[in-house]
Amino acid sequence: MDNQKTVIEISHMTKKYGKHRGVTDLSLTVEQGKVFGFLGPNGAGKSTTIRAMLGFIRFDSGRINLFGKDIRRHREEILAQVGYMPSEAMFYPAMKVREVIQLAAQVRGVDCGEEGEMLCERLQVDTEKKIRELSLGNRKKVSIVCAMQHSPRLFVFDEPTSGLDPLMQSTFFSLVREYVDQGATCMLSTHVLPEVRRYCDHVAIMKEGELQCVKAVTALTNAGARRIKWVRDGKREEFLYDRDLNELHRELAGHDITELLIEEPSLEEAFIEYYRT
Amino acid sequence: MRYIYGHEMKQYWKTLLLWAVCVGGMGMACILLYSTMQEEMAAMADSFAAMGGFSAAFGMDQLSIATLKGFFATEVGTIHELGGAMFAAVSSMNILSKEEDGHTSEFLFSLPVSRGKVVWTKWGAVCTGLLLFHLICMGFYGMGFLALSEGIPVKEWFLYQAMQLLLGLELAGICFAASAFSRQNRLGVGLGLVLLLYACDLVSRVVPKMEKLSVISPFAYANASEILGTGKTAAGGALLGAGVLVLALWTAYVKYTGKDQT
Structure with a gap:
């Protein structure tokens, strides 16, 4: 074939x-x-x-x-x-x-x-x-x-x-x-x-x-946005992030981070991201 | 294409049979009734022939209603003309648009068949239907004549049937073209057109000033009284009818092959 x-x-x-x-x-x-x-x-x-x-x-x-x-x-x-x-x-x-x-x-x-x-x-x-x-x-x-x-x-x-x-x-x-x-x-x-x-x-x-x-x-699902989950200064937050990860790192400086998870978005999220932009 | 043709014929053979049996059967019943009304008809013939424009409108100035030929032309002729013309409209008014109206066009045109071939195949089915309709009706009328042991004036008879077929084809062609433009069932428009053209012919015969209306009505060249009375037809009208038919078919083809499927 x-x-x-x-x-x-x-x-x-x-x-x-x-x-x-x-x-x-x-x-x-x-x-x-x-x-x-x-x-x-x-x-x-x-x-x-x-x-x-x-x-x-x-x-x-x-x-x-x-x-x-x-x-x-x-x-x-x-x-x-x-x-x-x-x-x-x-x-x-x-x-x-x-x-x-x-x-x-x-x-x-x-x-x-x-x-x-x-x-x-x-x-x-x-x-x-x-x-x-x-x-x-x-x-x-x-x-x-x-x-x-x-x-x-x-x-x-x-x-x-x-x-x-x-x-x-x-x-x-x-x-x-x-x-x-x-x-x-x-x-x-x-x-x-x-x-x-x-x-x-x-x-x-x-x-x-x-x-x-x-x-x-x-x-x-491997490209573009990442799903970020963290607990920053005691506050739990979850969002999609599609910019440079170094920028995110700089943003976190000086904050109290107790949990941080960076994962691939689901396929659904990836599509929704395309639909939105 | 024979399968699409067969599919079309299968879809409307019941309609064809119903119309042919109704119109032909009614015509035959009228012919058979003539023997029981012969004396009354003879008594009325003179007065019917002397009603001026009204007599002319129904051809009673050319044929005597007291004879079977005259009775056929005035009574059965009207039933056959109107019945045949309405059947022509019924069989062609939705034949193209029904695919979009019934949302079956996606199925049909996903098959390896061009829109052009579909147009001609469907027109072929319409022509077959009209031919069968007239043959069945002729059969009924022939049986009526035979039952009364009356001879049929062969030349006039076939000329009349040929003009009736042309009338049917012309009206079917116009409705076929209208169907190519439409995406919905417009049967009412087709039947309305038939009645309007019939009325034009009638008015042109009754009102002398409106005589020119006969030019636009195909009923003018297919009139039973004129053909059976004189053995001739309005050749110019028939030629014009054939021209209108060709133009209608060309319009249907160009429109249907050039339009986007919804």
């Missing part, structure tokens, strides 16, 4: 919605075989980026290549190798689950029978039910089957676990890991930070339409 192969390459992409901000000058790359977390507060531009990546919307400038091909010129060819799971997971209400899964496979022109059956079994999908009878969680499961049954080279998941029970969340991530181990790549847009910590290799943080950083998840 060639881990250096670039699957997603976004270069200086800008998308504006009239006068409103969309995404500004976004550049990022995702390598094959990685689980890439895509984070940011609501309205940060995550969905806009995903939609532009899949050719759902046009963008004003820049370039997006998936598998080395321009999405604007090779959309159909690219989407044949992509499994996308939208956050809403909506289907035609009068159709049976089996018919929806079949339709997705037929339009792709591939025989996904065996893989589809395996996925339905592991995710406990009742294929004889009508879509209108399903809860959000069950619709999500159908969406997972539709996104995975053709064993794509790239997965794009938009808040995939909302509505899924913990057991199904675990099954979902096991499946993702299995496909990624076989060479697939996964882009995961989520608000659930423990998911990012547990399953992602790298993470990109978006804020107000701009990319704040792209880092390995482990590096994110």
